[in-house]
Amino acid sequence: MIDKVISTVERYQMLKKGATVIVALSGGADSMALLSVLISIRNNYNLTLIAAHVNHGLRGEEAARDENFVKEHCQRLGIELRVLNENIKVITENSGEGLEECGRRIRYEFFKTICKDAVIATAHTLSDCLETTLFNLTRGSVLKGICGIPPVRDNVIRPLIECSRTEIEEYCRQNNISYVTDSTNSEDNYMRNHIRHNIVPQLKLINPMLDDAYHRCLNSLIDDENLLSELSSRLINLAETENGYKTNVLLDAHVSLRKRAIANIIMGQTGIPAQNKHVQAVDELLLRGGDIQIHQAAIVRVKAGVLKFPSKNIEILPWSIEFHEGTVDLPFTKIRIEIVNKKDLENIQNIHNNILDYCFDYDKIKANPFIRNRCEGDKIKLSKRNCTKSLKKLFNESGIPPDDRNKVIIICDDDGLIWVEGFGCAERCSVCNETERVCIIFLGRTENA
Numbered sequence: 001m002i003d004k005v006i007s008t009v010e011r012y013q014m015l016k017k018g019a020t021v022i023v024a025l026s027g028g029a030d031s032m033a034l035l036s037v038l039i040s041i042r043n044n045y046n047l048t049l050i051a052a053h054v055n056h057g058l059r060g061e062e063a064a065r066d067e068n069f070v071k072e073h074c075q076r077l078g079i080e081l082r083v084l085n086e087n088i089k090v091i092t093e094n095s096g097e098g099l100e101e102c103g104r105r106i107r108y109e110f111f112k113t114i115c116k117d118a119v120i121a122t123a124h125t126l127s128d129c130l131e132t133t134l135f136n137l138t139r140g141s142v143l144k145g146i147c148g149i150p151p152v153r154d155n156v157i158r159p160l161i162e163c164s165r166t167e168i169e170e171y172c173r174q175n176n177i178s179y180v181t182d183s184t185n186s187e188d189n190y191m192r193n194h195i196r197h198n199i200v201p202q203l204k205l206i207n208p209m210l211d212d213a214y215h216r217c218l219n220s221l222i223d224d225e226n227l228l229s230e231l232s233s234r235l236i237n238l239a240e241t242e243n244g245y246k247t248n249v250l251l252d253a254h255v256s257l258r259k260r261a262i263a264n265i266i267m268g269q270t271g272i273p274a275q276n277k278h279v280q281a282v283d284e285l286l287l288r289g290g291d292i293q294i295h296q297a298a299i300v301r302v303k304a305g306v307l308k309f310p311s312k313n314i315e316i317l318p319w320s321i322e323f324h325e326g327t328v329d330l331p332f333t334k335i336r337i338e339i340v341n342k343k344d345l346e347n348i349q350n351i352h353n354n355i356l357d358y359c360f361d362y363d364k365i366k367a368n369p370f371i372r373n374r375c376e377g378d379k380i381k382l383s384k385r386n387c388t389k390s391l392k393k394l395f396n397e398s399g400i401p402p403d404d405r406n407k408v409i410i411i412c413d414d415d416g417l418i419w420v421e422g423f424g425c426a427e428r429c430s431v432c433n434e435t436e437r438v439c440i441i442f443l444g445r446t447e448n449a
Contacts, residue, residue: 001033001037001163001167001168001170001171002037002040002041004162004163004167005037005041005159005160005162005163006041006044007162008151008159008160008161008162009041009157009159011151012151012152012157013152014119014151014152014157014159015045015047015119015157016045017045017046018045018046018047018048019045019047019048019118019119020047020048020049020050020115020117020118020119021038021047021048021049021050021118021119021120021121021157022050022051022052022111022114022115022118022119022120022121023035023038023049023050023051023052023079023121024052024107024111024120024121024122024123025051025052025053025070025074025081026053026066026070026123026182027053027066027067027069027070027073027179027180028123028179028180028181028182029165029168029169029172029177029179029181030123030124030125030128030160030165030168031123031179032073032172032177032178032179033123033160033168033171033172033177034121034122034123034159034160035049035051035077035079036171036175036177037159037160037171038121038159039077039079049079049080050079050080050081050082050114050115050118051070051074051079051080051081051082052081052082052083052084052110052111052114053066053067053070053071053081053082053083053084054083054084054085054086054103054106054107054110055067055083055084055085055086056086056087056088056103056106057085057086057087057088057089058088058089058099059182059183059184062182062183065180066180066182067083067085069180070083071083073178082110082114084106084110086106088102088103088106091106098336098442108120108156118155119155119156119157120155120156120157121156121157121158121159122156122157122158123158123160124149124158124160124161125160125161125163125164125165125168126160126161126162126163126164126165126211126214126215126218127164127165127166127196127200127211128148128149128165129148129149129161129214129218130148130200130210130211130214131192131195131196131200132148132149132192133145133146133147133148133214133218134195134199134200135191135192135195136148140276142276143221143224143225143228144225146221147218147221147222147225148218149161162215164211166211228256228257228260229260231257231260232257232260232261232264233264235249235250235253235257235258235260235261236261236264236265239261239307241306243306243308244306244307244308244309245265245306245307245308246305246306246307247286247302247305247306247307248305250262250286250307251286251287255283258283259279259280259283262274262279262282262283263279265307266278266279266282266294266298266300269298269309270294270298270309274294275329277329278294281294281300282294282300282307285300285302285307286302286307288302289302289303290302290303293319293331294331318372318373318375319331319372319373320370320371320372321370321371321372322370322371323337323369323370323371323411324337325337325338325339328371330371330409332407333407333409333443335371335409335441335442335443336441336442337439337440337441337442338439338440338442339362339437339438339439339440340437340438340440341436341437341438342431342435342436342437342438357424358424358440358441358442358443359425359431359438359439359440359441360411360418360419360425360426360429360430360431360438360439361429361430361431361432361435361437361438361439362437362438362439363435363436363437364428364429365413365418365429365439366413366414366415367413367414368413368414369411369412369413369418370411370412370413371409371410371411371412372410372412373406373407373408373409373410374391374405374406374408374410377390378390378391378392378410378417379391379416379417380394380416380417380420380423380426381426381427381428382420382423382424382425382426382427383424383425383426383427383429383430384424391405391408391410391420394420394423395408398422398423400422408420408421408422409421409441409443411441415428419441421441421443
């Protein structure tokens with residue numbers, strides 16, 4: 001397996017001579033194997049290795065066990081170890097992030113504080129990559145997402161990305177490498193675990209050599225992705241003009257390259273990854289001209305044969321989005337909608353202290369619920385107040401700046417307003433003793449992500 005890792009390192013130029021490497025060390029089989037392999041090859045590259053462990057404060061005694069395990073292991077090997085203890089659940093209550101999303105952010109922020117010039121080595125494997133590909137495929141991802149986890153992203157490297165989980169566990173066995181097991185890995189309520197435990201085994205019934213087949217496919221996909229990315233960059237350079245991008249140059253290109261170019265242009269102009277619906281909308285705009293609004297209130301304009309992004313300091317256009325469970329992408333943010341049994345409410349992780357401000361009785365919704373920004377004349381009778389007030393008056397009383405009022409999220413049905421961000425739900429949809437199903441809104445504004 002070491003030879004395979006060296007081949008991966010060389011192919012993707014992961015390591016430079018004399019590099020400092022921060023090794024993300026959870027204590028699991030993958031990360032323990034990663035540390036072992038890097039120790040084995042460190043003289044080849046004159047590496048300085050520093051292990052880093054984050055205790056997220058989510059698994060109590062088990063998390064403490066993992067922390068003590070990596071401390072003892074690193075001490076025995078003479079490897080410097082940095083440890084961070086955080087209470088991720090408390091952080092998410094204030095940030096509105098999901099547990100996984102927040103944990104990842106905290107980990108990488110910690111790694112970067114250890115040594116600013118270091119590369120960060122994580123223990124993602126070929127099996128992790130396959131699970132990511134399958135997950136992204138079900139969400140309708142573009143080619144980049146189908147390629148799974150990139151071997152290198154900025155200063156983050158994945159030396160085990162071409163090794164399967166089976167290979168890694170065998171490597172640990174052969175080299176007497178002990179490791180700990182996260183009990184949550186066996187729970188199917190996480191989508192990745194569901195894919196790992198239920199979907200991948202079914203695919204291996206079709207092809208027992210699935211790992212090898214996927215690896216061959218992945219290499220071809222990565223090559224195609226790299227080529228198309230390079231060609232789309234050339235197209236952008238060719239189309240670029242002093243005040244925007246020439247629409248005739250973009251329209252003359254193959255639709256695949258044009259849409260890639262549009263996605264990259266949106267990312268470059270707004271700093272936010274483009275959603276497929278935004279790429280499609282801009283692509284159609286190239287022919288007809290005019291203005292459209294996309295995320296973060298960014299306006300895209302096609303005029304006189306030029307695609308441009310005028311100032312964002314304009315009134316936000318009206319928008320309306322279908323209400324559905326799961327993650328919902330809004331023009332300048334995203335939210336997550338969960339529908340749970342009331343009796344399970346206390347068991348939900350990642351809830352705010354004022355959780356009821358983000359809840360309403362799901363069964364009291366009338367037909368055709370949807371999400372939108374404010375409209376002239378909007379009124380609501382809030383569950384916490386005994387009077388009906390206009391949103392304009394509520395906004396004035398709360399001191400919400402005029403420029404931010406069209407960004408406030410509103411959920412409606414055929415009978416009117418159900419829930420208003422920052423104010424709670426309408427009295428008619430409030431949670432009560434008879435409530436059976438509760439709808440919870442989790443906020444996650446992109447500008448704060």
